[in-house]
Amino acid sequence: MISGYYGFGNAGDEAILSAIVSMLKKELKDVEIIVLSENPQETSREYKVSALNRKDWETIFYKLPELDLFVSGGGGLVQDVTGVTTILYYLGLVLMAKLRGIKVMSFANGMGPITTLPGKLLAQWILNRVDLITLRDENSKKLLDEIGVNKPPVYITADPVFDLQPSRSQEFLVAVDDYGINVSRFKLGISVRPWNTPTDYLRSIAKIADEYAETKNAKVFIFPFQHSQDMKTCHELRSFMKKPATLIDKPFPIPILMGLIGRMDMLIGMRLHSLIFGVCQGVPSVGVSYDPKVTSLMKMVDMPVVNIQSITEDELRHSCTKVFNALARHQKELPLRIQPLKDKARENVNLLEKLLLNTL
Secondary structure (H helix, E strand, O other), rough: EEEOOOOEEEEHHHHHHHHHHHHHHHHHOOOOEEEEEEHHHHHHHHOOOOOEEEHHHHHHHHHHHHHHEEEEEEEEHHHHOHHHHHHHHHHHHHHHHHOOOOOOOOOOEOOOOOOOOHHHHHHHHOOOOOOEEEEEEEEHHHHHHHHHHOOEEEEEEOHHHHHHOOOOOOHHHHHHHHOOOOOOEEEEEEEEEOOOOOOOOOHHHHHHHHHHHHOOOOOOOOOOOEHHHHHHHHHHHHHOOOOEEEEEEOOHHHHHHHHHHOOEHHHHHHHHHHHHHHHOOOOOEEEEEEHHHHEEEEEEOOOOEEEEEOOOOOHHHHHHHHHOOOOHHHHHHHHHHHHHHHHHHHHHHHHHHHHOOOOO
């Protein structure tokens, strides 16, 4: 059984689920997967798995004894910045599984931020009772050390999406044509999300996009990653631009969205998985960090990142220019920088298999 932020239309979290399911089906024979989802019918159809309503506590409770393993993850589930109910929900499921005598793995999680004392105490108490923890970055390990999670084996691996493959299907090729991504012009991709910050980050991004459209004849593409949240922000960004921009407004399946981003020549990204999609396919990228997970990623792949809390037009321009002036080098080197992360992403499932076989 897999728990996560699934069924909400968030492309990043759906990419995590897609990658986990793909790896499990590839590595484990006759595996039966049950996903807890906000939209069980859609999840079941999309990933060819069983699915339960994520809030159907009674059904989940009675299903648990049938499991060999409960998987929490991946993604940033153990955090309280989006509200205390987030950490209560995900850790509550972990606790329920342990009370039912089921092995639990925290799978490629990005831990934190945990800002409240109750959140830290709860995380310490429950995470010390799981059987295996894998983490997608060093900062998550530091947080666990700080709050006193020291009993289960902990491994630093990588986000499972590093192992995801883009689509080259007929539907993908049609989308490339429909949105004009097949043009020979320089293509600048942008991913933004709403964020409460004192900086006017959208106007800064819009200004740089206009400059690239004017001076480099760039065609600008805007990618929403969670339509219910991002569309308004994407429209706002486009309204700030003087030059035209194409909004990728259809909620494509994850491999197709990944493939479309792979056609970009350069990317400015806020959403973590927009950046992972880009760098995995050799697209030089500039991160706009609203969360430590974005900063961690960009440091891992040696690409520039600007902090949304202090972003200025000049800082963003400098970072973009730095990337643009070394495009060919980055395109050549990114596959080499990414390969260790792809290997670590696969390690998540290798460790999961060892947990099942009691060979950790």
